[in-house]
Amino acid sequence: MAPHEIIWTVVVGGGSGTRFGRLKQYEHLGDRRVIDWSRVIAEQASNGVVVVVPAADAERERAVAGGDSRSASVRAGLASVPAEATIICVHDAARPFAGIDIYERVVDAVTDGADAAIPGVAVPDTIKMVNEVDGVRTVVDTPDRASLVAVQTPQAFRAEKLRAAHADGPDATDDAALIERSGGRVVVVEGDPVNRKITLPDDLEWARQRAAMSGAVSNDVKP
Numbered sequence: 001m002a003p004h005e006i007i008w009t010v011v012v013g014g015g016s017g018t019r020f021g022r023l024k025q026y027e028h029l030g031d032r033r034v035i036d037w038s039r040v041i042a043e044q045a046s047n048g049v050v051v052v053v054p055a056a057d058a059e060r061e062r063a064v065a066g067g068d069s070r071s072a073s074v075r076a077g078l079a080s081v082p083a084e085a086t087i088i089c090v091h092d093a094a095r096p097f098a099g100i101d102i103y104e105r106v107v108d109a110v111t112d113g114a115d116a117a118i119p120g121v122a123v124p125d126t127i128k129m130v131n132e133v134d135g136v137r138t139v140v141d142t143p144d145r146a147s148l149v150a151v152q153t154p155q156a157f158r159a160e161k162l163r164a165a166h167a168d169g170p171d172a173t174d175d176a177a178l179i180e181r182s183g184g185r186v187v188v189v190e191g192d193p194v195n196r197k198i199t200l201p202d203d204l205e206w207a208r209q210r211a212a213m214s215g216a217v218s219n220d221v222k223p
Contacts, residue, residue, distance in 0.1 A: 001047065002111045008085040009042040009103075009154065010077035011035070013093030014052045014066020023054070024198050025093045029211040034198060037096035037211075042154070045103035046089065052077045071171045071178075078166060081159075087111070088162050090175050091154035094198045096207060098154055105189040106156035115161045115184035118176045119191030120149030151176070152191045 001007055013025040013035045025035040032040075035051070042049045052073045055065035064080050066073035074090055081088055087110050091098060102119050109117030127148060129141040155176055157165075165178035172178050176186050198204050 001045070002087070002107050005086045005107070005111060006082075006084055007046045007087045007089065007107060008048045008050065008081045009046040009089040009091055010074060010081065011038050011042050011049060011051045011091050011093050012066070012070060012073050012077065013038070013063075014054055014073035014076070015070070015094075016054065019199055020201065020204075024204065025053070027198075027204055029096060029207055034096050034204075034207070035093040038091060038093045038098070041098060041100060041103075042089070042091055045100050045107075045154075048082070048085075050077045050080045051093075069171050070173070071166070071175075072169075074175060075166050075169070078163060085159045087156055088159045089154040089156045090162075092197060095153055095195055096198070097192075097210065098152070098195045099192060102152070102189075102192060102195060103154055103156075106154055109187045109189055110156045110158055113185075114158075114187040116155060116157045116176050116179040116186045117189055118155045118174070118186060119152040119195065120188040121152065121191040121193055123148040123150055149188055149191075151188075152195050152197075 017023045026033050029037060039049060039051055051063040052066045053061045053063045058065040064076050067076055087107055106117040106119060123145055126145060127143055128139045130137045131140045151174060161179060161184055162175060165182050170178055179186050198207055
């Protein structure tokens with residue numbers, strides 16, 4: 001952990017599993033659930049962890065009740081992070097293979113002066129921006145692939161910046177976007193292709209195979 005910093009992580013597992021078809025955070029990888037893989041590594045990388053789950057499960061999981069959106073769930077988690085925290089990481093429970101090295105990189109970037117730090121990996125495909133009119137989608141731009149990254153979690157934030165960004169209850173697909181809107185400095189650090197998000201059943205199958213592979217256990221934590 002970074003010296004002189006108090007690091008807390010909010011593990012966000014409050015989703016309803018609409019795209020997956022069920023609550024993916026409770027699916028098993030080996031003898032441990034997806035959310036437990038994410039929680040264990042967050043505990044190793046942080047001084048404290050707040051886990052957010054669907055409201056109906058909060059008592060059973062000894063966790064915080066999530067909200068109606070990802071941002072609302074993050075805010076619920078933030079409310080339980082002690083005021084003395086200086087850096088707050090936010091991690092999606094559905095990324096069970098985030099390593100301690102990624103936590104270290106994002107935290108180090110914030111310690112070095114960034115308002116936020118996010119892991120990113122190169123985008124291998126050509127990306128097209130399109131506009132849809134009357135059901136017809138037309139290409140309007142082709143961004144330079146070299147300027148694009150696919151963003152992962154954990155993301156790290158100077159605590160007061162993250163709290164301020166959430167103060168008015170905004171929504172975004174990730175917390176870094178809220179820092180961007182407020183004019184904060186967001187730094188990109190090296191991500192990891194293995195830090196894949198479980199979104200669809202095929203992703204879960206991949207994760208189970210990954211967890212079962214000898215020497216490929218998440219973050220050197222044995223299930």
